[in-house]
Amino acid sequence: MGFTDKQEALVNSSYESFKQNLSGYSILFYTVILEKAPAAKDLFSFLKDGVKDSPSLQGHAEKVFGLVSNAASQLRATGQVVLTNATLGAIHVQKGVVDPHFVVVKEALLKTIKEASGDKWSAELSTAWETAYDELANAIKKAMK
Template sequence: MNTSNFELVRKSWISISKIDYEVVCGTFYIRLFQIAPELKGMFKNTSMTEQSIKLGCMLSYIISKYESMDDVLLEVKALGERHQKYGVKDEHYKAVGEALLWTLKEGLGEYWNFELANAWKEFYETLAAKMKSVSLINSH
């Protein structure tokens, strides 16, 4: 990911993170379950408030450390391992990406544009690839 795209992600996340994570990430989960209702069962033992806060904190952490991704690579892989144990499959990452981009578009409103959408898409795809790499390693 090039520096200018990362700066777009970082700056836009600063704006989004000023909104309560329960609101932002709660909106994300509502959209995710509209896109992929089969995923809702993976969260039946989890409070959506707690899950929303975890997601917001994790995104903030990863974005804050992204420029030195090697520092968080083990944590991202561990996150991928946990997701695999919950039953997350590679195809679920597409629905998550769609829900994330939709949530950001809604949250950023008039500030959302083609360049920002591409930067976030690239950021998410990079992160998802690192998480999915766990399933590739574990399947061999």
């Protein structure tokens, strides 16, 4: 079965919940990433001073969640994910990103969405985010080759 209307709605509505407290959930997202992969601090230019509340950190986190939400809409509409930003492959190659990093970001994203969705969280919602993230991550990895 392909990506359903319901899955798209679950992703997009929890993305709205995430944006309701962008400051708090961005900090949670970065904190979980650095817990799992402390070396990530040196990858991101905007983490040089650590995780603190800043428009720059929020903007980068919003972009990542927004791209996953966009991937969910693409999957529902066309069954595939096409990168909207042609430079994404090259940026990640240049920063030295490797496959295991994508697992860390995925776990942090799912944990953040669990917090953001509160009592609306369900296994179905989580699976919808996982599917959209995996397809987007595959598109980025392909562009990195």
